[in-house]
Amino acid sequence: MKKNIIILGGGQAGIYAAREIRQNDSESNIKILGEENLLPYERPPLSKDFLLDKKNEDDLYFHSIEVIKNENIDFENVLINKVDFEHKKLFSKNEDVYTYDSLLISTGSDNKRLSLDNNLSDDVYYLRNLEEAKIIKEKVSDKNKITIIGGGFIGLEIASSLSQLQKKVTVIEIGNQLMGRIIPKQIADLVQNTHIEQGNEIILNKQIDKIIKKNGIYEILLNDNSIIETDFVIAGIGSTPSVKLFENTNLKLDNGIVTNQFCETSIKDVYAAGDVCNFYHPFYERNMRLESYQHAQNHGICAGKNIAGVKTEYTSIPWMWSDQFNLNLQLTGICDDYDEIIARGNDINNGVIYFFLKNKIIKGACGLGIAGKVGRDIRITSKLTEKNTIVDKQILSDQNQKLNKLIQKQ
Amino acid sequence: MSEENWIEVGSTDSIEEEDLIRFDHQDKTFCVYRLTDGFYATDGICTHEAVHLEDGLVMDDEIECPMHQGIFNIKSGEALSPPACEDLKTYPVKVDNDKIFIKID
């Protein structure tokens, strides 16, 4: 049956869903509604190669307009500011109405904002989209001292890029380690050492009390009464799912849009995918929200299948990466629920990995290495995790033995 | 086909099945693979960013980049999964007296 399918949010999950629907359904109308006047593009380079001028805007798009047109996928640049789930309608600011039979919500996430009690909120910069990346790139070009509030992935990636642009960078983190929400301390400390070796200043366990502007220079007052002087302030203090639009509707929300393993929301014919979801993961038997490239892609594809009537469970084992200086950090599985840690390697030139086990079963791993040094072993860990494998600890800890052996035994 | 373009990589038992080795020649890097049905060769550097594929995982006919999990078909070089979107160059391989040779143009 020919349907009107609308995808709200033209990011990574949205475009992968659209193409997957088309693969399974040649008839239905597929329309992506996107607030950004850009075809869907990759965000990871925004904090890395785009700031470093190694990639430009044209390198970021997932697909050219020709590919999207050939698949008969419509893209419209519009901000949706009202939804009526009962009558299956979306409304734009100019009162344009979009009617759907099936809806996918893939609105991503928004950056958390610092609450400043003076009028300096416009003086603090954030990075989520290409527009903001362009502004930061342009503004920092004539600045020297840059302060980044928040030692999470995005903040540290910006710190790495700006350091490579010869800026004097300070990172202020409220927690007692970098990337504290999900990365084990052992790996966080190795990352911190690299930042320091490269000349970045890392301040842990400190909170911002106030920011003051004096003659174009900012003074950041910390809770221990110390003051950081800086020319430019960027904040990367985490994100929240983009759900404002749905707050007064009956769509079930709880740290994002709650979905089951088929990307279905609490409302019939309404699906959700990507950063915006708090989805049920059947392997872990619980809900989770992930903000990663691999998840946005695979979750979008899974939603696309289900919208097209191909009932498919989402079972991907989580995986993400971060690139800082010449280091590549990777994380797979769940590394916060374990009773044993096994280390492999102790030199980042050859890769250092920590495996997390519970009841002898491998649950996940986090690794750090120059370029892709940990990639293969992390990938193998995802496969072992998926199969609930009891692993040979001696092989895990011995860098001279290839982990390939462990999957071939299956 | 001129004979001199066939470069010796090593002996066939230097690569385990479903695995690869890196081979450097002049200023270029290649990956040579042993799959269930024979030997294959591609460029040794990912087309996405300049990362050595030698640290990647070989699965069936595919090589997965160790940096961001871009996937290429080893036999055709086709980029199968983002962020890799540009194909990988492939090279002819022959085996002679248990020695592997690749033809570099």
Ligand SMILES: Cc1cc2nc3c(=O)[nH]c(=O)nc-3n(C[C@H](O)[C@H](O)[C@H](O)COP(=O)(O)OP(=O)(O)OC[C@H]3O[C@@H](n4cnc5c(N)ncnc54)[C@H](O)[C@@H]3O)c2cc1C
């Ligand atoms: C700077 C940066 C660096 C990153 N680096 C990495 C990395 O190294 N590794 C990794 O694994 N992940 C990384 N990520 C995370 C990854 O990019 C995201 O998880 C992914 O983009 C999420 O995809 P999505 O489709 O859910 O949302 P998005 O790609 O954010 O797309 C959502 C889209 O919906 C639009 N939208 C929202 N509301 C509306 C509305 N009401 N009307 C119309 N349109 C709307 C938004 O404008 C946006 O274009 C990074 C993210 C950022 C921001």
Ligand code: FES
């Ligand atoms: S470097 Fe190979 S996928 Fe990115």
